[in-house]
Amino acid sequence: MTVTTEPGVDASPPGSVAGDTRPNKPGKVEFDAFYHAHFRSMTVHLCAYTGDLGQAQDLVQEAFCRAFARWDKVVRYDDPVAWVRRVAWNLATSRWRRLRTAQAYLRRQREEYVAGPTPDRVALTAALALLPPNHRRAVVLHHLGDMSIAEIARQEGVAEGTVKSWLHRARAALAAELTDRKEQNNG
Structure with a gap:
């Protein structure tokens, strides 16, 4: 079969150059x-x-x-x-x-030993869980977070006297709870 074209019209397949005998571009x-x-x-x-x-x-x-x-x-x-x-x-x-x-890399890493919680820590955690949330936050922020009463008051949006009251009540409740637990364990 012969393809006839008008003069000046290229009949080569798309993607090939006129007169190029190589196969079409790989696709x-x-x-x-x-x-x-x-x-x-x-x-x-x-x-x-x-x-x-x-x-x-x-x-x-x-x-x-x-x-x-x-x-x-x-x-x-x-x-x-x-x-x-x-x-x-x-x-x-x-x-x-x-x-x-x-x-x-993992073999070179030392295995860190972390001791389990002591009985005192378990007792303190249990006693803290018994406190009202605002008292617990005040104790934790003041004694563990090293925040001042003024900083806690600002954070909680209350007066400094309220924070002092929370701390006083929380300490009293913790002392009573921890004393009761100690007596139960010794008795």
Whole structure:
């Protein structure tokens, strides 16, 4: 079949240069066929190397994504499959090195020993839980947070005399509760 055109009209396929005998530019359809033809075998190889099918699939997928981004260059290589395979193996090696480095770092970390709460701390925590919330906040902010009565009053939006009252009542309630607990434990 002969294609006739008017003088001055180019009949070459879109994307090609007039008089160019090379095939059309490689496109998505060609990449799809390439991907479907080689994904499974590369995944099997990487699975044997990594010992993890999910990780192998991720690595091969990443290699194909990198190939797709440069497909017009990669397809012109003598062996595009070898390029994708090399990228996948390099990704696997890099992942293995990062994992090895992270594990070495974790082995170097000292295990910190934190002692459990003492009986006195457990008793204090239980006694604080019995206080009304505003009294508990005043005690915690004043004695543990090192805040002054004026700072607590500003934060809580009350007069300084109110904070003093909360602290007095909270201390009295804590003293009574902790004394009762001590007598129960000793008696």
